[in-house]
Amino acid sequence: MTDELQQKVERAVKLIQSAGADGKTVEVAYSGGKDSDVILELTRMAGIKYQAIYKNTTIDPPGTIKHVKEVGGVIVRPKMTFFEHMTKNGFPNMFQRSCCRVLKEYKVLDRSIQGIRKCESTKRDQVYQEPTECRVYGTGRKKQSVEALYPILDWTDDDVVTFIEERGIKVHPLYYREDGTIDPTRRLGCMCCPLAYYKKRIDYFRRYPRMVKAYCRAAKRYMDTHRDTPTVQKYADVYEWFTREVFFERQSGWQDHKTVTKYTHVDYKEFLEKVFGITLNL
Structure with missing residues (x-):
């Protein structure tokens, strides 16, 4: 471990210790991803009272639940599944993704250690400037605040991989290449997440074609119960709607x-049947 990374580790541990100094249990926001494994290990090193909380989105990649159980995570189940949410709200996309609010963005404990890193995206680099902040979930009377801590905010991919290897941390199987090394560019996330670049999302649907069927079934139920909405009236059927949402990044391209x-x-x-090699009978 380099001197620079050692200093980052020490700063992270001190930050986490400050969160648990009063003896109260602190949440480790555990998604099952590599950054979650890093903050969990740092929290263990800090010696504070904590709980690793996994908010089940119901569409996380295969093997995630097993990995969460292996690290002793507490599984919190949502009030509705992702596809139940789709049945009520239609296709989620980059501009309408209320699924995150329902499935992930809610309070569990007063303090939450989260594995957010600035280098993951330009937006994160702009939004997250300090290692602590007050995050607010919900609106109106349901509004709740959480003291969020980001101990690895300034860590690079190399920092993460080095720390994982030197601490002997077992990460989610999806991160390992065929030769057993870790690929830090891989993301766990929700399966076929609408925030992913559309070409990557298409590749994801190709790898998990059963998700195409599940998406179409949920979207059809929405169309059947929301016939008079402007969105539904735009499309002849659910297959056309799916094609628009998945294969076209911008409305101009669809037009x-x-x-x-x-x-x-x-x-x-x-x-869709040709592209994904499936039979669609809804």
Whole structure:
């Protein structure tokens, strides 16, 4: 471990110790990802009273629940599953992703240690400037505040991998390459998350084609119960809606596509079956 990383580790441990100095239990926001494993190990090193809390999104990758149980995490189940939420709200996308609020963004304990790192995205680099902040969940009378701590905010991917290797931490199976080394660029996250770049999202659906069926089933139930909404009236069927949401990053691209195919019948069901190698019978 380099001197620079050792200093980062020491700062992180001190920050965590300050959170638990009063003896109260502190939440470790544990997603099952590599950064969660790092903050969990740092919290253990800090010697404070804690609970590793896993907020089950119901669409996390295979092996996540098992990994959470192996580290002793407490599994908190949501009031509704992701697909139940879709049935009521339709397709989530980058501009309408209330699924995060329902499945992940809520208070458990007064203090929460979270594995957010600035280098993960430009937006995070701009938004997260300090290692602590007051985060507010909910609105109106349901508004609740949490003291959030980000002990690895300034850590790089190399820092994370080095720490994991030197501490002998077992991470989620999805992070390991065939040769057993760790690929820090891989993200755990929700399966087929709408915040992912659309090409990566398409690749995810190809790897897990059963998710295509699940998405379409939930979206069809929404269409059947929300026939008069402007969104539903835009599309001939759920297959066309799925194609728009998954294959087109911008509305302008979809409009161009619709202009080109204006006088041509497009069988979107057949298109999806061909792309994902599945049979769709809803």
